[in-house]
Amino acid sequence: MLIRKAVITTASLFKGIISVRLLMKLTGKNVIFPFYHSVSDSYPAHIHHLYHPKTTKQFNSDLDFLLKHYCPMDINEVISFRDSSKKRSKPGFFLSFDDGLKEFYEIIAPVLLKKGIPAACFLNSGFVDNKDLFYRYKASLLCDYFLKEKKEYDISKVKDWVKNHQNNRPEKILLSLPYQKKEDIDTLASLVGLDFKSYLAVQKPYMTSEQIMELSRQGFYFGAHSIDHPMYESISSSEQIRQTELSLRWQSENLDQKYSLFAFPFSDTGVKSAFYKHFEKVDLIFGTAGLKHTAVKNHIQRIPMESTDYSGENIIKAEYLYYVLKSLVGKNNFSGYD
Ligand SMILES: [Zn+2]
Numbered sequence: 157m158l159i160r161k162a163v164i165t166t167a168s169l170f171k172g173i174i175s176v177r178l179l180m181k182l183t184g185k186n187v188i189f190p191f192y193h194s195v196s197d198s199y200p201a202h203i204h205h206l207y208h209p210k211t212t213k214q215f216n217s218d219l220d221f222l223l224k225h226y227c228p229m230d231i232n233e234v235i236s237f238r239d240s241s242k243k244r245s246k247p248g249f250f251l252s253f254d255d256g257l258k259e260f261y262e263i264i265a266p267v268l269l270k271k272g273i274p275a276a277c278f279l280n281s282g283f284v285d286n287k288d289l290f291y292r293y294k295a296s297l298l299c300d301y302f303l304k305e306k307k308e309y310d311i312s313k314v315k316d317w318v319k320n321h322q323n324n325r326p327e328k329i330l331l332s333l334p335y336q337k338k339e340d341i342d343t344l345a346s347l348v349g350l351d352f353k354s355y356l357a358v359q360k361p362y363m364t365s366e367q368i369m370e371l372s373r374q375g376f377y378f379g380a381h382s383i384d385h386p387m388y389e390s391i392s393s394s395e396q397i398r399q400t401e402l403s404l405r406w407q408s409e410n411l412d413q414k415y416s417l418f419a420f421p422f423s424d425t426g427v428k429s430a431f432y433k434h435f436e437k438v439d440l441i442f443g444t445a446g447l448k449h450t451a452v453k454n455h456i457q458r459i460p461m462e463s464t465d466y467s468g469e470n471i472i473k474a475e476y477l478y479y480v481l482k483s484l485v486g487k488n489n490f491s492g493y494d
Contacts (some may be wrong), residue, residue, distance in 0.1 A: 179476035186247040189458040201300040202293035218468030230274040251275040278381035278419040281406035291338035296329040379417025389426030415439035
């Protein structure tokens, strides 16, 4: 991560003199898969402490940069790219958005329609229609409670909770809790009287089924993103399969789509080859490892666009530079398969 940040900083210094064309030539990579979660001119509290979404202006300038150097690809072109051993004569990009947030419907989709850019959005079947909230979003909401609004809280109420986690600040603990301890977040919320159900009902952070179907009719593609967003490395192989199958089922039962798509929640780190064998019929499986080779035909890596506050141009150029650096030490081959 530190190396990636250093490369992004370097890329920003030299951005004027390093051309995308040169970077494509150096790496042989002329197709990229940038992905985002949200675009917002304000930081919603459930996101605020996790990552910084691009503003509408920043998102538009990212898109202008992409359109200047690459052609937008639709899902059929991505399938052709997959079938031609991941090669393509013209530079191309395919955009995707994770977590099925309402900003995809309200802000992102209208911009993409106007610019004629196809995209896919990945949904957690357990969160569609605001049925529940991702445990990291819950953690961010609680951090907001403890930090941003500077609420005086009765420490005696949360004293035992804090003591059990061997730290002195609840907001520090919250951001480090793994999926397996997500119930601890619910416990702390009830201790301080924060009601996630009413947040879901009032803020509606996720898209509804109707909104998803409307966007699907307009040509946007939807894929699965697990039921409730676990880190796959931390759950059993059978649970990985269950999370993937049930979320894929949501797409097939609710949408009329030719292809099935899945994007790993968090990352594909540690996922065994048996998983890819089990899901070899899924048309496309996306990771989040940046510009990187994959050995499995339907497996494609994407570039995270919200990992720093740098512009899309810097992030893409840095990914290319990072790829060149990794090539020098032979680290571009995907190491997750056993
Ligand atoms: Zn996600």
